[in-house]
Amino acid sequence: MLTRNPTSILTAALTAREHLDILITTLTANPTTDYSSTIDPTTKRAILKAARDISRAVQTPVENLFETVFGIYDWAALQAAVKLEIINHIGPMGGDAVSDEEVSKKIGKSQDHVHRILKLLAANDVVEETAPGCWRRREMAEVMLHPVVGSFAGGMVGRLGHFPTTIGNWLEENPYPTKTFDCPFTRAMGATFWEVLSADPEEAARFGRGMEGLSNIDASVPVIKEWLIKNGRTEGVFRDVGGGSGWIDERLAPDFPDITFEIQDINPQQWAARSSSLPPSLHRQLTFTPHSFFTPQPPSPTPVIALLHRWILHDWANTDAIAIIRNIVPALEQNPDAAYLINDNVLPDLGEWEPFEERSARQFDLVMMSYFNAKERSRAMWERLLREADERLEIVGVTREGGMAAMALIEVRLRKEEVKEEVKEEAKEAKE
Ligand SMILES: C[S@@+](CC[C@H](N)C(=O)[O-])C[C@H]1O[C@@H](n2cnc3c(N)ncnc32)[C@H](O)[C@@H]1O
Structure with missing residues (x-):
């Protein structure tokens, strides 16, 4: 029979007691039944870890395994x-x-x-x-x-949700899949996820609501809002590339009356389902253009302050992700002050988080694998991907949202005139 080190159980118990003491003191001072929405993320993580460790410790390895099975x-x-x-x-x-x-x-x-x-x-x-x-x-x-908050969970347990169980079979047949859409979903449905949504307006609208519903467990809107304010980007065009229903733009718009939010997506159904209920005050500020991100960004008569890819690149394998990024570059060249914002998961490096804390991010990674043969990426993987798309692209900031999975706002810039500066320097030296 398997045996375990008794000290690790004692450590788990002592840590759990420490956190329970903090919890009891906090709740005694401020009694509430809604602790989950007020607790700070660090304490929450510590308590979850302590609870998990103690539950693992009091169960046998067989019981722990069967819990997963x-x-x-x-x-x-x-x-x-x-x-x-x-x-x-x-x-x-x-x-x-x-x-x-x-x-x-x-x-x-x-x-x-x-x-x-x-x-x-x-x-x-x-x-x-x-x-x-x-x-x-x-x-x-x-x-x-709930019509919005429950939509994503509804999708995951709905008719488009049972594919993860076939990951093993799929890899048995395709040991080295590299292409987007060579995945369990396409194999089972005979069409890509986006094709299935295009043929089913109800499912497309649900997916759009689901994306918004997930915002209840992450902090993308406040993080993007803070970025715009901190960087003085309060006037111009904000392009939400692959923006779906435009829910994020609708939430940002009231705080930035001088920004026009241009939503682009290949599937107009998500926007159509949402825009009918848009408050009249926002009709002028939010626009929708059917556009594929596999074609270059169109020029803009008004300066573009930022281009956003929110939950886009994690849907695509590297070759396609690189092609999508390359189509952003012309807009960055035309708008040298524009930022390229990637709002996506940034996986922690080994040892950065406890394995248990990575669980949600790793579940999402396998969601991407089963629906698209795509992936979540660490900072190093993002850097490599961007460099491969264009040597001049560099990450200048990563702001973790602190919520669901490993969501973060990655700020990318196109290094300016680097080649030209070098050429100028050489010319100057030659003259001297
Ligand atoms: C995961 S959703 C993210 C939507 C939105 N950015 C958000 O965060 O809620 C990916 C989006 O990419 C869109 N999409 C898929 N293929 C596309 C393409 N070739 N061109 C433009 N948009 C595309 C889908 O319709 C969908 O709205």
């Missing part, structure tokens, strides 16, 4: 509950519970099976059984049903 059934129960609208039909959080007999009649599915699915969801705190066979939603189920 059987995790797929947690996903499956949620998937079934969403697909069959079980969670729509049980009682609301804090309201009257509904019996599984009633739910099963409404949705026309076996009560026994509905009951068993709900039981596993209850074990995962998604729903609550208030009396035998009577159910109501808990917070996670309410989030799942």
